Amino acid sequence: MSLPHALLTALLEEPCSGSELARRFDRSIGFFWHATHQQIYRELGRLERSGWVESLPPESGRGRKKVYRVLPAGRKELKRWTSERQVPQPLREELMLKLRAEAVIGPTALRQDIKRRMDMHRQKLALYKQLEARDFPPDDASYEVQLRHLVLTAGVMFETLWIEWSEQALKVLAKK
Amino acid sequence: MSLPHALLTALLEEPCSGSELARRFDRSIGFFWHATHQQIYRELGRLERSGWVESLPPESGRGRKKVYRVLPAGRKELKRWTSERQVPQPLREELMLKLRAEAVIGPTALRQDIKRRMDMHRQKLALYKQLEARDFPPDDASYEVQLRHLVLTAGVMFETLWIEWSEQALKVLAKK
């Protein structure tokens, strides 16, 4: 149950409308918590009914922008959530299932698939490093900036991990 | 939609009952694809209705073990699935959301939480390394064994990543 809190955070950073949230998600928070616009609109409705956010005017009809802003109760809820204990969510990696399947019924097309994935991870890594160079120059930054940097660092580490792992995997798969 | 294929793989490795599957999942495949017994039983029902597995006798009543075995159609389906293209599933990491929240409304209890998580990752890493030492001695193994080793390697890499990242994060959080 994290989407509502992701939205609260984004709206605290900058009040905005549902469609803008969807776009912002695609660029930043979405690297770690993807959400479609349908999820976002539904959740915004819930947040409003809970009294955690309010929507500023239009009120009129469907195709008008509705800007949302976090209310004190929403801020309080976010605070409560961050201090909640949390266990690392179990990994969930389809590719590992495919490896086991390959071991049982192989050979399959896994090799091509891993190559493709490796390319995607390389692209993402390049993007992250570019963002890093742009947004986090290597001087001593403020606490808040360092926190945001940590998020990106995790992204870099993950992509690097997958590239390394893919190289190892391809070595094994090459033998067959 | 991977659970059915995870089950097919497990049943090909060794036909067994729902409860045994649940236990095996907790030890191996479950490291990368957790499933509760409710999910497993429901899915076994579907697999049977699809004609991908068959259940051997009891037939009688509720509390009796039902052993499942993969049928040719199931093996074919698994083959189809492994050759399907697959895009890396987006990351989904609640902790990154909490970091962003901390940057906006902090300070929170994040520090303690990360410490706790780091311990859990250390334990898991120790377990994986132990399994690795036991099941994959460093001589040149068969193709199938190397594939299974790759799965465990990913586990080791993930846990290592989180430990390193946590150390970095704690350095930043210590400043506040």
Added chain:
DNA sequence: ACAACCATGTAAGTAGTTACATGATTTA
């Protein structure tokens, strides 16, 4: 024969996905 446990299963609820619909705004 009773308690504790094991194996299978049902039910209800939540989160996320996919496909589509409608009103407003912009652009050719």
Added chain:
DNA sequence: TAAATCATGTAACTACTTACATGGTTGT
């Protein structure tokens, strides 16, 4: 002014979670 696009939303479905129920087996 018609077409394209944008913003919001509905509906139906699937996967997963949590809580509980029932029949069988085992141990004392």
